[in-house]
Amino acid sequence: MSDMDDMDDDAGIVKKFMFLNRKAPHGTVYALEGLEVVLITAAFDQDVSMAFTDDGVYQLVKGIDTKGIEVKDFSKTYRALEGYDIEKLYVDQVSMDARGLSEDDLIVDVTVLSVDEMANLMAEQDVVISF
Amino acid sequence: MLHIVNKSATDRGSLESCLRMATQGSAVLLIEDAVYAATTGNAAAAKIQAAKAGLKIYALGPDLAARGMAARVLDGVNVVDYGGFVDLVAEHSNCQSWL
Numbered sequence: 001m002s003d004m005d006d007m008d009d010d011a012g013i014v015k016k017f018m019f020l021n022r023k024a025p026h027g028t029v030y031a032l033e034g035l036e037v038v039l040i041t042a043a044f045d046q047d048v049s050m051a052f053t054d055d056g057v058y059q060l061v062k063g064i065d066t067k068g069i070e071v072k073d074f075s076k077t078y079r080a081l082e083g084y085d086i087e088k089l090y091v092d093q094v095s096m097d098a099r100g101l102s103e104d105d106l107i108v109d110v111t112v113l114s115v116d117e118m119a120n121l122m123a124e125q126d127v128v129i130s131f
Numbered sequence: 132m133l134h135i136v137n138k139s140a141t142d143r144g145s146l147e148s149c150l151r152m153a154t155q156g157s158a159v160l161l162i163e164d165a166v167y168a169a170t171t172g173n174a175a176a177a178k179i180q181a182a183k184a185g186l187k188i189y190a191l192g193p194d195l196a197a198r199g200m201a202a203r204v205l206d207g208v209n210v211v212d213y214g215g216f217v218d219l220v221a222e223h224s225n226c227q228s229w230l
Binding site (some may be wrong): 022023025026027028045054055058062063064065066067068069071073075098099100101 | 137138139141144145163164165170171173174176180193194196197198199200201202203212
């Protein structure tokens with residue numbers, strides 16, 4: 001069987017992917033790289049969720065202005081995710097509370113989950129990719 | 132002495148290590164992800180509030196702005212720009228970066 005046949009066999013299979021974001025936006029490259037991978041995954045018509053926990057919730061904060069540190073401001077890209085059919089964005093309530101953040105502080109609409117809800121969502125995924 | 136912290140206090144222990152070692156009258160400059168500790172509602176804000184009694188606390192303005200935190204800085208934390216960063220390094224006889 002050729003590689004091409006293998007690919008045909010896999011065509012149409014939809015897996016549940018969760019991209020788990022746990023880092024603040026600019027101190028490391030994880031947030032930006034994670035976002036790039038999510039956009040690539042969107043091209044493969046998979047069931048994609050993005051989850052934001054710990055310092056990852058800081059990625060979604062409004063009012064980011066990166067001119068002073070001369071790095072790319074990728075925060076507006078989160079608003080474009082909808083256009084790629086990535087509409088399942090989840091944030092962890094405990095992480096939000098520990099940082100004094102509410103949904104009003106975020107640039108996109110999200111679903112706020114309790115620890116149990118987030119844990120169950122993670123457990124039901126086929127693939128979890130962590131950034 | 133000038134202490135410089137660049138890691139988020141809600142991710143790493145470097146701010147706590149710094150505050151444990153910083154002697155009375157020292158300066159602590161928060162840069163990069165460490166600036167979150169100096170914002171309202173952050174779990175580490177109480178540590179910064181307590182530390183202000185014996186230490187001078189500074190936060191780098193461009194790093195606050197880049198994180199959407201410019202309007203959330205704790206009272207009593209001095210916001211400096213890059214020029215202010217240079218001044219702090221020049222004013223102090225030595226410095227320690229808590230990488």
